[in-house]
Amino acid sequence: xxxxxxxxxxxxxxxxxxxxxxxxxxxxxxxxxxxxxxxxxxxxxxxxxxxxxxxxxxxxxxxxxxxxxxxxxxxxxxxxxxxxxxxxxxxxxxxxxxxxxxxxxxxxxxxxxxxxxxxxxxxxxxxxxxxxxxxxxxxxxxxxxxxxxxxxxxxxxxxxxxxxxxxxxxxxxxxxxxxxxxxxxxxxxxxxxxxxxxxxxxxxxxxxxxxxxxxxxxxxxxxxxxxxxxxxxxxxxxxxxxxxxxxxxxxxxxxxxxxxxxxxxxxxxxxxxxxxxxxxxxxxxxxxxxxxxxxxxxxxxxxx
Ligand code: SF4
Ligand code: SF4
Numbered sequence: 452x453x454x455x456x457x458x459x460x461x462x463x464x465x466x467x468x469x470x471x472x473x474x475x476x477x478x479x480x481x482x483x484x485x486x487x488x489x490x491x492x493x494x495x496x497x498x499x500x501x502x503x504x505x506x507x508x509x510x511x512x513x514x515x516x517x518x519x520x521x522x523x524x525x526x527x528x529x530x531x532x533x534x535x536x537x538x539x540x541x542x543x544x545x546x547x548x549x550x551x552x553x554x555x556x557x558x559x560x561x562x563x564x565x566x567x568x569x570x571x572x573x574x575x576x577x578x579x580x581x582x583x584x585x586x587x588x589x590x591x592x593x594x595x596x597x598x599x600x601x602x603x604x605x606x607x608x609x610x611x612x613x614x615x616x617x618x619x620x621x622x623x624x625x626x627x628x629x630x631x632x633x634x635x636x637x638x639x640x641x642x643x644x645x646x647x648x649x650x651x652x653x654x655x656x657x658x659x660x661x662x663x664x665x666x667x668x669x670x671x672x673x674x675x676x677x678x679x680x681x682x683x684x685x686x687x688x689x690x691x692x693x694x695x696x697x698x699x700x701x702x703x704x705x706x707x708x709x710x711x712x713x714x715x716x717x718x719x720x721x722x723x724x725x726x727x728x729x730x731x732x733x734x735x736x737x738x739x740x741x742x743x744x745x746x747x748x749x750x751x752x753x754x755x
Contacts, residue, residue, distance in 0.1 A: 452612050453739040454639040456486075458624035458632065459646065460655025465675045465718075466645045468708070469728065470623040471496040472718040474582040476732040481619040482612040483580070485587040486601045486635040488573065493623045494587050496717060499580035507588065507603065509572040509596035511552040515543050519564035526556035526565065548593055572596055575604060577611070584611055598630035605634065628662050636662070641739045642670040643699065648683025653690060660694055670696050671738050673731050677701035697738065700731035 457473070459466035467485075470493060474481050485493040494501075513534070515526075522541030534549035535556060557565035575588035586608040590597055605622070612620045622639065625631040636642055642663045646656040656672065663670035672691050677684050684701070691698050707721050719725045 452617055452620055453641070454609075454620040454622065455641050455643060455735060455739060456622040456624045456636050456639040457643045457645060458626075458636065458659055459644065459652075460626060460628070460659045461652060462490075462626055464645045464647050464652060465702075465708075467493050467623050468496065468712055468718050469643075469645050469673065469675070469731075470621055472728050473732050473735065474580075474621055475717065475719055476729060477582065477619045477621065479582055480617050481583040481621055482608050482615065482617045483583060483585040484604050484608045484620070484622045484635075485585065486604060486622050486631065487625040488588045488590045488597050488600050488604070488631065489625065491587050491589060494578055494585060496712070496715070497578065497580040497582065497585055498715070499578040499585065501576045501578045504574040504576045506571055507573040507575055507590075507600055508569040509594065509599055510570045511567040512547055512550050512570045513545055513552065513554075513556055514566050514568055515545055515556075516564045516566065517542070519562045520560075521562055521564075523561065525559045525561065529555045529559045531555070570594070573600060575600070575607075577607075583617060584608075584615075586611065597625070598634040601625065601631045601634035605638075628658050632662065633666075636666060636668060639668060641735065642668045643673060643735060644670060645673045645675055646687060647676050648674065648680040648687055650683070650686075653683070653687055656687065657690060660691075660696055664694075669738065671699045671734070672696055673699050674701045676704040678703045697734075699734040699738070700727055702727040702731065 457466050457470045474483055485491045524537050527535045527537055532549050532551050534546050536544050538544040572594035573590040578585040586604050588600055622635055624635040644656055644659045646652045674687055705721050705724050711720050718728050
């Protein structure tokens with residue numbers, strides 16, 4: 452099984468639609484993960500039925516027992532996160548969104564009035580799609596620990612892929628280069644960065660390629676909307692070449708793409724785009740095989 456993570460650094464480059472197209476081209480031997488848990492949308496492109504959702508808990512929240520609490524205010528003064536307030540004499544109010552579950556309030560409380568409950572941070576499920584199972588999740592807005600949730604999705608999808616003897620594990624990565632991205636890219640066979648010929652996309656691409664180098668991950672680039680700005684395309688190609696990273700393909704812009712995506716069909720239904728995406732996937736498959744072979748030759752796991 453080859454694990455491919457598709458990332459873009461910023462939104463709007465077409466990362467998710469490429470992941471969906473790659474899933475279709477993977478010959479129905481694929482398990483998918485939407486690791487963009489803050490704004491998951493791969494499921495919007497892949498029809499199917501979801502299993503009942505499982506709750507995702509992360510961290511804990513303080514609870515004040517109003518019977519024991521005397522309203523002394525010690526916990527209010529001690530809370531560094533400003534989560535506690537004295538609403539009126541003898542009544543403490545806790546704001547769940549501000550509580551970090553650090554436990555200081557329980558330490559200072561002379562009345563043993565503080566307890567803790569697990570924090571519900573989201574939910575996750577498995578969707579049965581036409582191309583294979585899709586593991587996806589929804590994080591509660593403002594909830595932290597998205598990296599931990601991505602790690603959970605990765606672990607679940609890997610077990611699923613092994614049980615199904617799937618050839619591919621395709622991960623739609625989160626934006627940025629922070630903790631959720633680290634959780635999404637770790638241990639993959641190939642990082643595919645989807646970019647555009649714009650200065651901001653190039654900046655994000657540079658940061659992603661630096662991340663890949665730091666994690667010692669094989670990386671390659673897909674240049675989307677390549678014909679929109681020839682000068683921008685030259686800059687991206689020069690930056691990619693300077694790093695010795697392979698450009699898997701150039702995909703032309705077609706105004707039909709957003710219309711088809713909005714209608715629930717994918718990149719592969721747009722004739723001029725289809726050939727380029729098929730060529731990109733062929734290059735991904737070749738590179739994934741090559742990446743693993745070279746790792747084996749070096750006597751180490753390509754993953755970090
Ligand atoms: S657990 Fe920490 S953050 Fe939450 S209310 Fe208590 S002191 Fe404040
Ligand atoms: S320290 Fe304990 S008793 Fe004092 S206000 Fe906080 S919860 Fe109530």
